[in-house]
Amino acid sequence: MRWCMFFTGEVRLMHGEAFGGALRSVEGKLWCEDCSTIAIASHFGTPLYVMSEAQLRANCRRLRAAFTSHWPAGEVQLLASLKANVVGAVRRILNQEGTGCDVFGSHELEAALRSGVPAEQISVNGSAKDAAVIDAGLRAGAYLTLDSERELDLAIAAAERLAKRARVRLRLRPDYERLMQASDFLPDMTIRDAAQLYKPGIEPSAAIGIARRALAHRGVELTGFMTHLGRHSADPRVWADMARDFGEVVAQLCRALSPWRPRELDIGGGLPSAHDPTSPNRAPARDIAAYAEAIGPGLGAALTGGGVDPRGIVLQIEPGRSLFADAGLHLSRVRHVKRQARPVSRTWVELDTTEMFLPDLVWERAHFRPVFASRVDAEPIQQVEIVGISCGFDILARDVPAPAVEAGDIVAFLDTGAYQDAAASNFNLLARPGTVLIDGSLARLVKRAETLDEVLARDQPLAQGVRL
Numbered sequence: 198m199r200w201c202m203f204f205t206g207e208v209r210l211m212h213g214e215a216f217g218g219a220l221r222s223v224e225g226k227l228w229c230e231d232c233s234t235i236a237i238a239s240h241f242g243t244p245l246y247v248m249s250e251a252q253l254r255a256n257c258r259r260l261r262a263a264f265t266s267h268w269p270a271g272e273v274q275l276l277a278s279l280k281a282n283v284v285g286a287v288r289r290i291l292n293q294e295g296t297g298c299d300v301f302g303s304h305e306l307e308a309a310l311r312s313g314v315p316a317e318q319i320s321v322n323g324s325a326k327d328a329a330v331i332d333a334g335l336r337a338g339a340y341l342t343l344d345s346e347r348e349l350d351l352a353i354a355a356a357e358r359l360a361k362r363a364r365v366r367l368r369l370r371p372d373y374e375r376l377m378q379a380s381d382f383l384p385d386m387t388i389r390d391a392a393q394l395y396k397p398g399i400e401p402s403a404a405i406g407i408a409r410r411a412l413a414h415r416g417v418e419l420t421g422f423m424t425h426l427g428r429h430s431a432d433p434r435v436w437a438d439m440a441r442d443f444g445e446v447v448a449q450l451c452r453a454l455s456p457w458r459p460r461e462l463d464i465g466g467g468l469p470s471a472h473d474p475t476s477p478n479r480a481p482a483r484d485i486a487a488y489a490e491a492i493g494p495g496l497g498a499a500l501t502g503g504g505v506d507p508r509g510i511v512l513q514i515e516p517g518r519s520l521f522a523d524a525g526l527h528l529s530r531v532r533h534v535k536r537q538a539r540p541v542s543r544t545w546v547e548l549d550t551t552e553m554f555l556p557d558l559v560w561e562r563a564h565f566r567p568v569f570a571s572r573v574d575a576e577p578i579q580q581v582e583i584v585g586i587s588c589g590f591d592i593l594a595r596d597v598p599a600p601a602v603e604a605g606d607i608v609a610f611l612d613t614g615a616y617q618d619a620a621a622s623n624f625n626l627l628a629r630p631g632t633v634l635i636d637g638s639l640a641r642l643v644k645r646a647e648t649l650d651e652v653l654a655r656d657q658p659l660a661q662g663v664r665l
Contacts, residue, residue, distance in 0.1 A: 218523060219249035219635075220611070227570035227609055231638035234528055234570045238607045241642060243530040244550035246618045246632040248287055248643075252524040253614075257294045260516055263486040267493030270507035273514070276320050278466050279305050281517035281615040282525075284632050286643035288312040299466070299515040302326075303333045310337060320423070320463070320515070322368070324397040331355050341365045342423050342463075344397050346407050349417075356416030365411055366421040366463070370398025371446045373426075375438035380429040381477050382561070388429040395427065401446045405453045412457060419457070421511075422447055425465025428518070431473055431482045433491035440464065440495035448503020461511035464492060468514070470522030474612045475561040485519060518615040525614020527555060527630075528570070531606040532586070544581045546602055551585035552593060554630055555613060556620045565610040567594045575600030583608065587625050618644075623652050 219230050227234045229249055237247060257275065264273045275296040279288065283305070288298070289312055297318025300306045309319050321334035324344045331351040334341050336359065341352055343365050356363040376388035383391045399407065404422075411419040426439045443464065451458055469475070469482035476482070493512070500507045529550035536544045557563035567583055569575070577598035585591035593610070621629045628647035633640050 219252040220526070222573045225572060225574040227568055227573050227607075229526065230635045232635050232640050234526070234609055235607055237633060237635075237640055238528045238530060238570075240640070241631065241633050242646070243528050243607070244548075244554055244630040245528045245646075246525060246613065246630055246644075247528060248282075248284070248525050248614055248632060248634050250290055250634055250636040253287065253290055253521065254294060256520050256524060257291060257296060260485055260514070260520060263484075263489035264493060264512060264514060266486070267489040268497070268512045270497055270512075271509050272511045274318075274461070274511055275520075276318070276463070276513050276515045277520055278515050278517035279309055280619055281466075282521045283308060283619045284634075284644050285312045286634055286641070287521075287632075288314065300339075303330045306330070306333055306337065306339065320366075320513075322397075322423075322515075326351070328355070332359070335359060335361055335363050339364075340420070342368050343399075343407070344368050345399065346403070346410075349407055349411060353414055353417060356414075361416075363417050364420055365417055366419065366423055366459075366461070367404050367408060367411075368398050368423045368425070369401060369404055369443070369446055369450075370395075371401060371424060371439075371442045373439065373442050375442055376429075376435060378430060378432070378435060381431070381475070382427075382429060384477070388426075388435065391429055392426060398424065401449065404450060408450060408454055412454065421459035421461040421463065422450070423463035423465060423513075425467060425515070427465075427467040428469055428475060429467075431469045431476060431480070433483055433487045436468075436488050437491035437495040440492040441499045444496045444499025445503055448500055448505045451505045452503070458505065459510060461513055462496070463513035463515065464496070466515040466517045466519070468516060468519035470518040470612060470615065472523060472566070472612050474522065474563040474565050475518070475557065476564075477562065479564050521615035522612045523614065525612070525617070527565070527610040527613040527617060529608050529610070531602060531604050531608065533604055534581075534602055544579055544599075546581045546583045546597075546599065546608070548583065548585055548593065548608055550593070550630070551587040551624075551627060552589070552591050553585075553587055553624045553627060554621045555593065555610060555617050556622065557616055558593065560620070564594070565613055567597055568609045568611060569600055569602065570607040570609040572600045572602075572606065587627065589624075623647075626652055628652055 276299045279298045301323040316338035319339035322342045335355045352363045373389045380388045380391040411417045473482035529548040533547040552558045581599040583594040631646040632644035634643045
């Protein structure tokens with residue numbers, strides 16, 4: 198027998214067969230690690246985000262091992278994307294795994310510091326940073342990943358005012374001449390053209406002058422360069438081309454800045470997760486080792502070919518989906534099964550969640566695989582549309598083969614550990630769900646659900662206005 202223990206009370210459950218990763222089928226029910234998702238949903242309520250600690254740790258170690266194998270020149274550091282999952286308890290697990298993080302803006306920086314991330318392992322990233330963000334990063338002792346010459350001006354001013362040395366690196370936007378494949382997100386554009394639509398990054402020719410200014414100022418320490426492609430393709434060959442283009446730009450800059458050389462190179466994130474829910478054709482991604490094998494040697498060869506010895510250079514990556522996605526699932530309860538015969542025969546399975554809590558369904562056209570957690574082993578007998586509770590179309594999954602389904606059943610959406618909680622909204626004044634962390638047979642509520650009072654808390658009574 199196994200026990201699934203909650204922070205209040207215990208529920209006895211049966212041991213069962215493997216389902217895959219942290220998930221398995223036990224007597225026809227879906228389990229996450231050693232806890233039944235049915236018991237989790239019953240105890241904590243739905244909708245609910247669930248994270249597997251074991252899967253998160255395994256992903257962290259797999260990422261580090263894969264890139265270490267293919268970057269023998271130096272150390273590999275993970276700067277996990279905080280924006281992908283902002284739950285403090287999840288971040289503290291990554292602290293235990295020795296990872297730093299990438300943050301955007303002063304709020305994410307403060308959240309990282311409150312979660313115990315060492316400041317020297319934090320990269321303050323993003324475009325259009327203002328003086329307050331630069332000051333906060335410098336005071337904390339974090340890296341400042343600069344996106345423009347204006348941000349260098351702010352860093353210099355802050356360093357002089359605070360009498361602190363600013364550790365900076367430049368975010369580059371290579372031309373990516375090799376990336377002529379169609380983008381998965383913008384199929385009418387090449388990846389090269391789509392990458393140029395994305396606002397962050399400094400044109401390489403402009404980066405030379407900015408880097409020289411940084412090197413000339415005693416209050417600034419230029420430590421390296423960073424870039425980010427984003428998930429335009431799951432093909433490792435695309436990532437090899439990206440790495441080569443980045444390496445060639447770095448080598449060009451090193452020649453212009455000689456004898457200076459970078460201490461670290463950061464390739465950003467964007468790597469697809471294992472089941473790649475944002476794939477337009479729903480194809481699984483390759484194992485992370487395939488991307489490490491494409492990126493590490495490609496970057497190293499470009500540096501060497503450009504006259505830069507990569508030995509001793511730290512390789513940094515900023516994983517988001519590839520780290521968090523398959524460590525999470527989203528649980529929802531069936532409220533109603535609605536059927537019609539005319540003019541088109543259709544069955545809607547209506548849940549108590551919404552695409553507002555799974556926003557990549559809209560933003561990334563993602564497909565989060567639905568599993569009927571109450572009836573994992575049951576044979577499909579019908580085709581259904583799975584829909585949410587908002588007043589929009591709220592289509593969570595279309596044309597889904599389904600067993601017999603009834604109100605009260607639990608549906609789990611897989612691979613939702615990245616971005617879904619972080620980007621959820623309050624449309625229709627819906628209160629956002631809580632998060633439960635699973636550690637073997639222990640289930641902990643690490644982020645409670647919102648209340649309606651909290652959703653409405655920013656409203657102010659009508660008062661005397663200010664005449665302007």
